[in-house]
Amino acid sequence: MQDRYAGDVGDFVKLGLLRAISPGRKLGVAWYRYPDESHNGDGRHTGYLQDRDRKLAQLDPELFEHLKSVVRTERSIRSLLTVLGDAQSSDEPLDICSVPATRRRNWRAGWFERVMDDLNGCDLVFADPDNGMTDDDHRRQGRAKFGKQIPLSEALRLSEGRTAVIYHHNTRRAGGHDAEIDHWMSVIGAPCLAVRARAYNCRTFFIVNPDPRMAADVRQFCDRWAILKVSLHTGQHG
Template identity: 85%
Template sequence: MQDRYAGDVGDFVKLGLLRAIAPGRTLGVAWYRYPDEDHNADGRHTDYLRDRNQKLAQLDPELFEHLNGVVRTARSIRSLLPVLGDARSSDEALDVVKVPVQRRRSWRASWFDRVMGDLEGCDLVFADPDNGLTDDDDRRKGRATFGKSMPISEALRLSEGRAAVIYHHNTRRAGGHDAEVDHWMSVLGAPCLAVRARAYNCRTFFIVNPDQRMEDDVRRFCDRWSILKVSLHTSR
């Protein structure tokens, strides 16, 4: 997650999902905050806020109005917190550019330990890496851009013994998006749902260890938000 993304259509969907499933739970957010980049147009999908017919606004009026204000003023991760109630937040930056390459693996491990400490006691956690899930190939871990990904080992540790929502930006993986989602569901292993959101860009929210109430909430969310091409994934 980068500050410059705050308030875009991806935030509208993910915050809407969290607001739909978090009531009655202690929510913690691991933002995976990465320094702002300027080499692409990511984060500029805010046209949804010019919703003349108010169809999108009615999905979650309070959230819609708040994000409208965020986009008009200073866009930042912290500006999103008010719509998440009493959620705990772990937003230490994943900026390893100045960390020597040989120390980046140990630095990342310590960073994640601090995230786990920040979210201790939460029974629902959300992880928001820029690019989503990746494998634990050690060759990746010395790269500065590894901060944009969440290795599967972190996802498994974060979701152990509690419900977790993991963001994933779909890629050009061989076999297409359906096969990609099936792959990560199988690797996550635990009971898992996948919410697909196809408006503007293709993204998936993996919901690990949901109880029956959460599963019902997720299904209602997908039905209500279908106008933004949100749907529950069906494995092939």
């Protein structure tokens, strides 16, 4: 997550999902905060806020109006927290670029342990890396772009003994997005739902260890938010 993304359509969906499934739970958010970049136009998908017929605003009026204000005034991670109630937040910058390459593996390990401490006591956690899931190949762990990813090992740690929602930005993996989602559900191994959101670009939310009530809440959310191309994955593991 980068501050410059705050308020775009991806935030509308992910915050809407969290608001739909978190009542009665202690929510914690691991922002995977990456320094703002300027080499591309990511984060520009705010046209949904025009919503002249109010169909999108009706999905979550409070959230919609808040994000309009965020885009107009302060686009930052901090500005998003107020719509998540008493959620615990872990937003230490994942500024791995500032760390010498030879020290990045150890630095990342220490950073993640601090995230785990920040989210202690939460029974629902959300991880929000820019690019989503990746494997644990040690060769990538010294690269700068590793700061934009969550390796499988961290996703599994976050979901131990609780529910975790893991953001993934779909890629050009061979076989297409259905096969990509099935792959990650398979390697996660635990009970898992996958919520797909395909408005503007393709993203998936892996919901690991959902209980029956949460599974029902997720299905209701997908039905209600279908106008933004939100759906429950129905592939091999759907």
